[in-house]
Amino acid sequence: MKKQRPVNLDLQTIHFPVSAIASILHRVSGVITFIAVGILLWLLGMSLSSQEGFQQAADIMTGFFAKFIVWGILTALAYHICGGIRHMLMDFGYLEENLAVGSLSAKVAIGIAVILSILAGVLVW
């Protein structure tokens, strides 16, 4: 039987709502934060192992690539905290669960995370 359902394969006309983007970013930032715990503990362990270890960790942190990774970790953590607080406000009933409030709170969470990300860049460089 031939199905008559409409099909749209033009990906340029398909847009995610901002709340969906906020949700995806929250999961991605949670996974990045999880991986970051390992990286940061490794760096901490190296810096505490000896005087040479501390110097080695300090030297690693002078490179652009290492700074970029740390900036990425701080950005992911900032977004995860903003998104997490948004989730908890919704879970505790402080934010109404409708499309308008969901979209606005997602935009606020992303906006605050962008500002924190810029501040993290200033801190790292």
Ligand code: HEM
């Ligand atoms: C080491 C720190 C953290 C790690 C590794 C981490 C990791 C994760 C991961 C992997 C998820 C699952 C995401 C998903 O499957 O959609 C998650 C969910 C969540 N995280 Fe975190 N997280 C951390 C810190 C935080 C902090 C500080 C907050 C508080 C603001 C927070 C609030 C939440 C909330 C509320 C959820 C559930 C979101 C939902 O219901 O979909 N997390 N976290």
